[in-house]
Amino acid sequence: MDLGIAGRRAAVAAGTSGLGLATATALAAEGAHVAICGRDADRLASAVEQIGHGCVGIRADVSTPEGAASFVERSVEALGAVDILVANAGGPPPGTFASTPVDAYQAAIDLNLMSVVAMCKAAVPDMQERRWGRVVAITSVSVRQPIAQLILSNTARAGATGFLKTLALEVADDGVTVNSIQPGLHRTPRVTQLYSDAQQTSMRMGDAADFGAVAAFLCSEQAKFTTGVQLHVDGGSYVGLL
Numbered sequence: 531m532d533l534g535i536a537g538r539r540a541a542v543a544a545g546t547s548g549l550g551l552a553t554a555t556a557l558a559a560e561g562a563h564v565a566i567c568g569r570d571a572d573r574l575a576s577a578v579e580q581i582g583h584g585c586v587g588i589r590a591d592v593s594t595p596e597g598a599a600s601f602v603e604r605s606v607e608a609l610g611a612v613d614i615l616v617a618n619a620g621g622p623p624p625g626t627f628a629s630t631p632v633d634a635y636q637a638a639i640d641l642n643l644m645s646v647v648a649m650c651k652a653a654v655p656d657m658q659e660r661r662w663g664r665v666v667a668i669t670s671v672s673v674r675q676p677i678a679q680l681i682l683s684n685t686a687r688a689g690a691t692g693f694l695k696t697l698a699l700e701v702a703d704d705g706v707t708v709n710s711i712q713p714g715l716h717r718t719p720r721v722t723q724l725y726s727d728a729q730q731t732s733m734r735m736g737d738a739a740d741f742g743a744v745a746a747f748l749c750s751e752q753a754k755f756t757t758g759v760q761l762h763v764d765g766g767s768y769v770g771l772l
Contacts, residue, residue, distance in 0.1 A: 531752075532560075533560045533746060533747065533749070533750035533751065533752065534750055534751030534752065535557070535560050535561065535562050535613075535614070535746075535749055535750055535751065536560060536561025536562065537561060537562070537563070538562045538563070538613040538614055538749075539562065539563045539565075539605075539609040539610060539611050539612055539613045539614065540554070540557045540562045540563065540564045540565070540612070540613065540614035540615075540616065540749070541564075541565050541566075541567075541601065541602055541605035541609070541612045541614070541615050541616065541649075541653065542554040542557065542564060542565070542566045542567075542616040542618065543566075543567055543592045543598065543601055543615075543616060543617055543618045543619060543645070543649060544566075544567065544568065544592060544618045544619050544620060545564075545566025545567060545568065545577060545581075545616075545618070546566060546567075546568030546570070546573045546574050546576070546577040547568075547573065547577070548738060549618065549668050549713060549738055549741050549742070549745075550566070550616065550618040550668065551566075551577055551580070551581070551738070551742075552738035552739050552741055552742030552745075553616050553618070553666075553668070553741070553742045553745040553746065554566050554577075554581050554585065554616070554742075555580070555581050555739070555742055556739070556742035556743050556745065556746035557614065557616075557742075557745075557746050557749065558581050558582065558583040558585055559583070559746075560746055561583075562614065562749075563584065563586075563609050564581060564583065564584075564585045564586070565585070565586040565587075565588055565604075565605040565608050565609055566578070566581070566585060566586070566587060566588070567587075567588045567589065567590040567592065567601045567605075568587070568589065568590075569589065569590070569591050571589055574587045574588075574589055575587060586605075586608045586609065588601060588604050588605065588608065590604065592618075592619050592641075592645045592649070593619065593620075593637070593640060593641045593645065594640050594644075594645070595640060595644045595645060595647065595648035596648070597645075598619075598644075598645035598646075598648040598649045598652075599648040599649065599651065599652045601649070602615065602648075602649050602652035602653045603652055606656075611656060611660070612653045612656070612657075613657065613660070613662060613663055613664065614663070614664045614665075614666075614749045615649055615650070615653040615654075615657075615663075615664070615665045615666070616666050616667075616668065616745065616749075617645070617646045617649045617650065617665065617666070617667040617668070618667070618668040619641050619642055619645050619646075620641070621641075621642070621670075621680070621683050622634075622637065622638035622641055622642065622682040622683055622686065623682065624679045624680055624682075625679065625680075625681055625682060626678075626679060626681055627681055630681055630682060634682060635682065635685065635686075638682035638683065638685065638686045639685075639686045639689065641686065642669075642683060642686035642687050642689075642690055643686045643687070643689040643690045643693065646667055646690045646693065646694070647690075647693055650665060650693075650694075650697060650708075653665070654697070654701060654706060654708075657701075657704070657705075657706045658701055658704040658705075658706055660705075661704060661705040662705045662706070663701075663704075663705065663706035663707070664706070664707055664748065664749040664753075665694070665697070665706065665707065665708040665709070666709055666710070666711060666745050666748050666749060667690060667694055667708075667709070667710040667711070668710070668711055668713065668745070669687040669690055669691060669710045669711070669712050669713075669760075670683060670684075670687050670712055670713060671712040671713060671714045671762050671764045671767065671768050672684045672687060672712075673687050673688050673691045673710075673712055673760065674712060674760075674762060674768050674770060675767075675768050675769070675770065690710070691710055691760055694708050694709075694710050694758075694760075695708075695758050695760070698757045698758035699758060702757050702758070705754075706757075707748070707753065707754065707756060707757035708757055708758065709748050709753075709756065709757060709758070709759045709760070709761065710759070710760050710761070711741070711744065711745055711748070711761050711762075711763055712760055712761065712762040712763065712764065712768075713736070713741055713762075713763050713764060714734075714735075714736065714762070714763065714764025714765055714767045714768070715734065715735045715736065715764070715765075715767070717735050717736070717737065717738060734765045734766070734767060735765070736763065736764075736765050740763075741763055744761070744763050748761070
């Protein structure tokens with residue numbers, strides 16, 4: 531299927547690894563001009579080479595609102611505009627209510643909530659003016675079903691989901707769609723950090739490339755009437771009906 535996004539310009543945050551890299555790869559394969567960011571120069575260069583198709587690498591840290599906004603601004607400089615924004619960031623450290631101090635929450639909120647707000651602030655107004663845009667945020671199935679030992683991620687990503695749903699309603703008439711994808715467990719470095727090899731053998735885990743294809747579809751022409759959606763891509767691990 532031709533997704534109709536050849537020539538569109540996409541900024542994919544935290545695109546050097548895992549689901550961000552998979553999404554950037556899928557968009558580039560569809561003919562989009564892609565810019566990614568990462569903090570480590572070597573990993574960034576490696577990801578740019580892997581993605582190919584003229585991918586642009588921008589060294590940036592999206593763990594703060596300022597860094598997140600700067601990534602979008604520099605993507606505009608590199609690509610000419612941003613038609614597609616993939617808001618993404620790594621996860622905060624694991625922990626429980628008992629083990630997590632109050633002052634740890636702000637950094638997690640900056641990483642997984644305020645970075646999303648800042649990227650959207652930097653990208654969406656121009657999308658509205660052009661009457662075409664796609665925002666896809668990579669969050670977590672923990673928004674629907676909190677994951678044990680990840681209280682910081684559970685909290686911050688739930689806030690991002692509320693923001694994205696509200697934004698979707700406000701810009702729907704401007705040709706801009708805003709959706710989030712809630713991954714379960716996929717074979718990524720993040721999962722390797724959180725779970726032992728023994729634990730992973732008993733888990734249902736997805737392929738990051740398959741996730742990237744779903745993300746790319748939400749950026750497509752065919753998805754122009756799909757907005758305000760929180761799509762869980764988790765192999766059925768979420769057990770709720772709604």
